[in-house]
Amino acid sequence: MFKKSDLISTVIEKHPKGAEILTEFGFHCLYCPSAQMETIEEACIVHDIDIVELLEALNAKPNKEKSDKKSKN
Numbered sequence: 001m002f003k004k005s006d007l008i009s010t011v012i013e014k015h016p017k018g019a020e021i022l023t024e025f026g027f028h029c030l031y032c033p034s035a036q037m038e039t040i041e042e043a044c045i046v047h048d049i050d051i052v053e054l055l056e057a058l059n060a061k062p063n064k065e066k067s068d069k070k071s072k073n
Contacts, residue, residue: 002058004041011040011058021057024068025049 002011011018014032019030027045035043040058044051051060 002040002055004044004055005039007036008038008040008043009036015058018058021054025054025057 002015008022008027008030015021015059022030027035027043028047038046040054041051043049044054
């Protein structure tokens with residue numbers, strides 16, 4: 001489970017779709033040196049992104065994500 005204090009580099013390393021989710025939320029320089037050392041919270045502040053929504057997306061179970069997408073269609 002990811003927390004606001006986790007580093008962006010940790011998310012990319014440990015979440016199979018971490019980079020994809022972060023990019024969808026507006027993080028486009030994931031691999032630059034400063035981004036690698038930022039926490040999720042710091043990055044959300046810099047990019048004006050809702051941290052609660054981001055953490056929910058990162059911590060969602062894969063099956064739940066699929067069922068949510070089906071119910072929206």
